[in-house]
Amino acid sequence: MTGDLLFQQYPFVPHIWDEMKDAEAIRRQYLSIYETVSKLSLQDLEKKDSLASELFMSQGITFTVYSDNEGIERIFPFDIIPRIITSTEWEHIESGIKQRLKALNLFLKDIYNEQQIIKENIVPAALIATCPHFTREIFGIQVPHDIYVHIAGIDLIRGDDGRFYILEDNLRTPSGVSYMLENREVTKRIFPDLLASSNVRMINNYPLLLHDNLVSLVTRQTEDPVIVLLTPGMFNSAYFEHTFLARQMGIQLVEGRDLLVDNQKVYMKTTAGLRQVDVIYRRVDDEFLDPLVFRPDSALGVPGLMSAYRKGNVAIVNALGNGVADDKAVYAYVPAMIKYYLNEEPILPNIPTYQMKNTDEREHVFANMHKMVVKETNQSGGYGMVMGNSATEVELENAKKAILANPRSFIAQPIIQLSTVPCLIDGKLQPRHVDLRPYALCGPNGIDIVPGGLTRVALREGSLVVNSSQGGGSKDTWIVDMEGGH
Amino acid sequence: MSIFRIHHITKYEYDRPVKESVNNITIYPYQSADQETLQQELVITGNPDVFTYTDYWGNKEGTFNLLTPHREMVIESKLLIRTLALPDIQVPWDVFMPELDAVIGSDLQLLELARASPVKAVSVMYDYINQIAPANKNITQIIADTCDLIYTHFTYIKGITTIESTVDEILEKKAGVCQDFAHVMLELLRMMNIPARYVSGYICPNKNGMRGEGATHAWVEAYIPGYGWAGIDPTNNVWVTNTHVRLAVGRNFTSCSPVKGTFKGPARQSLSVYVSVGYEDGETFEELNSVQLQKQGENEVPEIIIDTFAGQQQQ
Known part of the structure; x- marks a missing residue:
């Protein structure tokens, strides 16, 4: 079979936005990949596919899936056909994310200081009072440059109208950026000439940008600041990424036991004695960071770390307490935050979100359970989610019971038919649903978003759940500058 | 209006040396109009610098550390304080x-x-x-x-x-x-x-x-x-x-614990707390409590090298 036939056989599904093909033809941004792939045989493509798998395997690019308290290490499935977004679409996404992050940073500063947005009743006080991630222990702490979200992974989806929507905000320790970078490296190996000839924007300066941002947080007068990446250790699901980023940036990878606090300063234990630490890029959750303040049983953190943070002797990235801003029930108020803090209309819309605490909204959801996805406000990674269109009646009834028992812990949203892109599966090009997680970096000089992101794909036919923990895969994501306008 | 002289000693003893002890104390008078601190003297083993701050609830808290090996840590607070509230409370009985x-x-x-x-x-x-x-x-x-x-x-x-x-x-x-x-x-x-x-x-x-x-x-x-x-x-x-x-x-209690801390070292700790409260130039009431800490068994030495303690139960 030739590549050309693969494209001819690619199905058109009405009512779903396919990013490669509309009802008539292949979209312009996919023509270069079409031209390349259509000249290849299926055998060539499958060879590239297995080359890609071998590259991932040999580099040890893995993640861990948790279930029943057991961790299983897996290769992150990769699909060789890139996902392509035009630079015009990208500029819209970029401006929308920047606007959102500006508002979310202002919200975090407000909520941990003056709380004006509550006093003016824009965000209900009850919502914050019941938010498990509202972190009283950091109240009043001044963070450098008022930046709380240094690194954001905001998830976007594309609806059947072709528009991009915000799915969720990940403002704590968003992961996956190493896959974005590694996917590109693999694409370079399997389609060596295509990236340049297709005018794909570069993403490989991400570690450099991140490092620059971390350096910008140093307040100590020193020529040789110490920046470390704090990992929970090798059993963490994202340990590969921690080692990858530390190596790429040339910073030390440390665990809690490698650090100590003396008189509100953090030190790293080295063979040459103690060295003061200026910035900690931590991949340890808030509640494990300081056993003196948070969970006393945590051995992953550093006792006294919060006092050094409070005194301004160490910067912590991301700030603590960000979970109050990416709570799934607080999400519904982000458009209101944008209006309140920036006096602007949201560029990227939210998905309509029903608060289960509100009786009218809850009854509407219960009457339309088959069209709804129910999510736990406090969960991520696709855990704690019920899809109304595929759940059994028993599962739906259980979801209703759980909601009634604890309404604040759930929201519901109408199920959105995510856009599809072509994937090479079983010797055919098949449409599969995707989302997009661009990585934004907020520094004192503004917000940088490397052009691209992690496209996650639901590899099972018809599935709308893209999370890697739920059997999703990923794709290289191209932002292409189209010659001669759009 | 009364003036009280309060003496509060918290003493941790370890059967082997411990190190890297980091502590948080909430033993400063709450800042409010109805009590006035006339004097507070704080003496801590090793004479560390205490970094103080105000927490979410408005309490003054302090943090300090004792990194070198030690077998005893004593936190002693001597407080002279005047209470300004009336002897009879004037709460309203008509609010619903x-x-x-x-x-x-x-x-x-x-x-x-x-x-x-x-x-x-x-x-x-x-x-x-x-x-x-x-x-x-x-x-x-x-x-x-x-x-x-x-x-x-x-x-x-x-x-x-x-x-x-x-x-x-x-x-x-x-x-x-x-x-x-x-x-x-x-x-x-x-x-x-x-x-x-x-x-x-x-x-x-x-x-x-x-x-x-x-x-x-x-x-x-x-x-x-x-x-x-x-x-x-x-x-x-x-x-x-x-x-x-x-x-x-x-x-x-968790957000008010007078003393809590962490240390490293495979040691058993014991805690005793002494509090005496007296009217200025008057009768003094005192008590010494040996506190059974939860985490230690009588015979086993804990294997973990980080231990935390949250002080004495309030009585």
């Missing part, structure tokens, strides 16, 4: 729930302090609430009746509960010390949607003698619209006036 509901709705701290924590023995709690019969009563009456109920139904016994005892465990034993009395009262008030907070401090003696003398004490403050936070002590069944000295307020 609808007024409170209107105030709580938009106030974050009142909302969170009116939110009950999950208790397993819900029916037991509702039985108590039925006895209090809050319907149509004014708020001050509800608070007083709740206090009275706990004082009547619970027995004051030292040593049968611990610093970590839950409300369910206290309900089952129907006994405990001031910390436990306060925790039950907080939950009952919150279940009736009355904002309530834990108070840690000292109680100063009177002629009749009071429970909780000679140790750090704990009681409750409940919110009454138009008045503010009214202190009430379920261990002694009295409104709080000028014989209680406040150190800290919070959601529960």
